Amino acid sequence: MHKVFSVPDPLRKTPTHYCPGCGHGIAHRLVAEVIQDLGIRGKTIAVAPVGCAVVAYDYWKFDCSEAPHGRALAVATAIKRMQPEKIVFTYQGDGDLAAIGTNETIHAANRGENLSVVFINNAIYGMTGGQLAPTTLLGQKTSTSAAGRDKKLHGYPLKISEMLALLPGVCYLERVSLHNPGEVLKAKSAIRRAFQNQLEGLGFSLVEVLSPCPTYWGLSPREALDWIRDVMQKEFPLGRIK
Amino acid sequence: MMNNKKILLSGNEAIARGAIQAGCGFYAGYPITPQNELIGYMSNHLRDSGGVFIQAESELAAINMVYGAAASGARAMTSSSSPGISLMQEGISYIAGSALPAVIVNIMRGGPGLGNIAPAQSDYFQATRGGGHGDYRLIVLAPDSVQEAYDLTREAFYLSDKYRVPAMILGDGVLGQMMEPVELSVKKAKMGDKSGWCLSGCQGRQPHVVKSFFLREGELEKFNLKLQKVYRRIEEKEARCEEMFLAGAEIILVAYGTMARIAKSVIMRLRNEGKKIGLIRPVSLWPFPREAFRAAGRNTEYLVLEMSYGQMLEDVRLAVAGRRKIEFLGRSGGGILSEGEIIDKIRSLIRKPGGRK
Ligand SMILES: Cc1ncc(C[n+]2csc(CCOP(=O)(O)OP(=O)(O)O)c2C)c(N)n1
Ligand code: SF4
Ligand SMILES: [Mg+2]
Numbered sequence: 001m002h003k004v005f006s007v008p009d010p011l012r013k014t015p016t017h018y019c020p021g022c023g024h025g026i027a028h029r030l031v032a033e034v035i036q037d038l039g040i041r042g043k044t045i046a047v048a049p050v051g052c053a054v055v056a057y058d059y060w061k062f063d064c065s066e067a068p069h070g071r072a073l074a075v076a077t078a079i080k081r082m083q084p085e086k087i088v089f090t091y092q093g094d095g096d097l098a099a100i101g102t103n104e105t106i107h108a109a110n111r112g113e114n115l116s117v118v119f120i121n122n123a124i125y126g127m128t129g130g131q132l133a134p135t136t137l138l139g140q141k142t143s144t145s146a147a148g149r150d151k152k153l154h155g156y157p158l159k160i161s162e163m164l165a166l167l168p169g170v171c172y173l174e175r176v177s178l179h180n181p182g183e184v185l186k187a188k189s190a191i192r193r194a195f196q197n198q199l200e201g202l203g204f205s206l207v208e209v210l211s212p213c214p215t216y217w218g219l220s221p222r223e224a225l226d227w228i229r230d231v232m233q234k235e236f237p238l239g240r241i242k
Numbered sequence: 243m244m245n246n247k248k249i250l251l252s253g254n255e256a257i258a259r260g261a262i263q264a265g266c267g268f269y270a271g272y273p274i275t276p277q278n279e280l281i282g283y284m285s286n287h288l289r290d291s292g293g294v295f296i297q298a299e300s301e302l303a304a305i306n307m308v309y310g311a312a313a314s315g316a317r318a319m320t321s322s323s324s325p326g327i328s329l330m331q332e333g334i335s336y337i338a339g340s341a342l343p344a345v346i347v348n349i350m351r352g353g354p355g356l357g358n359i360a361p362a363q364s365d366y367f368q369a370t371r372g373g374g375h376g377d378y379r380l381i382v383l384a385p386d387s388v389q390e391a392y393d394l395t396r397e398a399f400y401l402s403d404k405y406r407v408p409a410m411i412l413g414d415g416v417l418g419q420m421m422e423p424v425e426l427s428v429k430k431a432k433m434g435d436k437s438g439w440c441l442s443g444c445q446g447r448q449p450h451v452v453k454s455f456f457l458r459e460g461e462l463e464k465f466n467l468k469l470q471k472v473y474r475r476i477e478e479k480e481a482r483c484e485e486m487f488l489a490g491a492e493i494i495l496v497a498y499g500t501m502a503r504i505a506k507s508v509i510m511r512l513r514n515e516g517k518k519i520g521l522i523r524p525v526s527l528w529p530f531p532r533e534a535f536r537a538a539g540r541n542t543e544y545l546v547l548e549m550s551y552g553q554m555l556e557d558v559r560l561a562v563a564g565r566r567k568i569e570f571l572g573r574s575g576g577g578i579l580s581e582g583e584i585i586d587k588i589r590s591l592i593r594k595p596g597g598r599k
Binding site for chain 1 (some may be wrong): 296299302303308310340442443444446
C-alpha cells in the first residue's frame with residue numbers, strides 16, 4: 001500500500017492544545033516536515049514565542065528555547081552567533097514579532113542574522129483573548145476594538161514584511177497562507193526555502209504565514225479559511241516580497 | 243616561574259578583563275554612562291579570545307541575547323547602568339526562572355528616572371531583592387577596589403555556573419572610572435560541563451528545552467522550592483565580607499563599595515586618635531553576611547553609610563534583629579558623604595548623653 005501521510009520525526013505524536021481549526025498546528029507540522037526533509041533535526045534549535053504557540057516545544061522533538069514575549073530574535077541571535085553551525089529559527093505571532101518585539105525584529109533583520117523566521121499572522125492576539133493586533137484589519141472587531149479597527153484610533157494594519165524588505169540584511173521574504181491545501185503546500189516550500197537559505201549562509205529569511213484563528217475571529221473553522229481567502233489576503237497579498 | 247603582571251586599569255576595564263579571563267564567551271550591551279569603557283573594552287578584545295561581542299539595539303535585546311548565549315552553554319555577560327538595568331529586569335527574571343548562569347554588571351548612577359550620571363548606590367534594593375518579578379535572587383558582589391572588581395567578576399562567573407543562578411557585579415561610577423594597579427591572573431578558566439542541559443542540537447540525545455514556563459498544576463511551585471533550596475545553600479556557603487577592628491569596637495561602620503573606601507579612611511583617622519571604630523564591609527550583598535553582625539560587644543553601635551537613603555540599612559536591621567542600636571547616614575543623587583561628614587556624625591554619637599566618651 002502506498003503511504004500518503006505519516007507524522008514527521010521532528011513532531012511528537014501528541015494532541016495539541018490549539019482550538020479546532022487553528023493554523024498553529026498546521027504550521028508546526030510544516031516546520032517539522034521541512035526539518036525532516038532537510039535532515040537537520042539533530043542540529044536545529046528553535047526559539048518559541050509567548051503567544052498561543054508558547055509550548056511549541058511540547059510538540060517539536062528537537063532543542064528549543066523559550067524567549068520573553070517579543071524577544072525571540074534577540075535570543076536566537078545569540079544562539080546562532082555562539083553556534084553558527086546549528087540551524088536556528090524563531091516561531092512568532094504577530095503581537096510577538098510586530099508589536100512588542102518590533103525592535104528586535106528590525107535589528108536582527110538589519111544585522112542580517114543568518115536565521116529563519118516563521119511569522120504567524122492571525123491578525124489577533126490569540127493567547128490573551130482576542131485583542132487588537134498590529135496586523136488586525138480595518139473594521140475587524142476584536143475584544144479591544146469592539147466597533148472594529150478604526151484607522152483614526154488604531155492606525156493601519158502593519159505590514160512588517162514589506163517594511164523589512166527595505167533592509168539590505170534581509171535575503172528572503174515571502175507571504176503564504178494556510179487557507180487551502182494548495183496554499184499549505186506553497187507555505188511548506190517557502191519555509192523550506194527559509195531554512196535552506198540559512199544552510200547556505202545567505203542571511204535573514206522570514207516567511208509570513210496567514211493563519212486562521214476561528215476562535216477570536218468569531219467564525220467557524222471553515223469560514224475562517226474563507227475569510228483569509230476573501231478578505232485577509234487582499235490586505236496582505238500572498239507571494240514573494242523579496 | 244610565571245610572574246603575575248600588575249597594570250594600571252580603570253574599574254570598568256578590570257571587570258571586562260576579569261570576564262575575559264574567566265572565559266566569558268559572549269557579551270552584549272548598550273552604551274550608557276558611567277560604564278562605557280566596559281562595553282568599549284569588550285568590543286575591542288572579546289573577539290581575540292574567541293568570544294562574541296554584540297552591540298545590542300537596547301538593554302532589552304542585550305539581556306535576551308545573554309539568555310540565548312547562556313542557553314547555548316556559554317559564559318555570558320552584559321553590563322549597564324541603572325536605567326538600563328531597570329529595562330533588563332524581565333529578562334533577568336527569565337534567566338533566573340530558566341536556571342541559566344549569567345553575569346550582569348550594574349555600574350550604578352543617580353536615580354530615580356534619568357537621574358544623573360553621578361555615582362550612587364541606590365539600586366541596592368533592586369539588586370538584592372531580585373529586581374524583576376517572581377521569587378528569585380541574584381548573587382550580588384560589590385567590589386571596593388579595581389583589583390577586587392577584577393577578582394569578583396571572575397568569581398561571579400564561577401558562582402553563577404556553580405549554582406545556575408545569575409550573578410550581578412554592583413559598582414558605581416567612582417569604581418568604574420578610577421584607575422588602580424591590578425594584578426592579573428594567569429590561571430586558565432575552568433569551564434564546567436553544561437552538556438546535560440544546554441541547547442546544542444539533539445543529535446544522539448533527547449531534546450533539551452530551556453524555559454521558565456511551568457503550566458501544569460504544582461510544577462511551578464516544585465521548581466520554586468528547588469530554587470529556594472539553592473538559595474539557602476548559597477546563603478550558607480557564599481556570604482562574604484571584610485571585617486576591620488571589630489574586637490572591642492564601640493562603633494562599627496557598615497558600608498560597601500565606594501562608600502567603604504571612604505569609611506576606611508575615616509577609620510584610619512579616628513583610630514589614630516584612639517577611637518574604637520570598626521568596619522563591616524559586605525562583599526556579597528546577597529547573600530548578606532549576617533553572621534558578621536553576631537559578634538558585636540554589648541555597647542556597640544552600628545553606623546550604616548550609603549550613597550542612598552538607606553537600602554542596605556534594612557539588611558543590617560534584619561541581621562542585627564534589634565539587639566544593637568543602628569544609626570544611618572546617607573546621601574544620594576550626586577552627593578557622596580565626605581570623611582568630614584562621617585566624622586562629625588561619629589563624634590555626635592560618641593558625645594551623645596549616655597553615649598561613650
Ligand atoms: C511582557 C509581556 N506582556 C504581555 C504579555 C501577555 N501576552 C502573552 S501572549 C500575548 C499576545 C500574543 O499574540 P500573538 O503574538 O499575536 O500570538 P498568538 O497568540 O496570536 O499566536 C500577550 C499580549 C506577556 N506574556 N508578556
Ligand atoms: S486562540 Fe486562535 S491562535 Fe490561539 S489556539 Fe485558538 S485558534 Fe489558535
Ligand atoms: Mg497573533
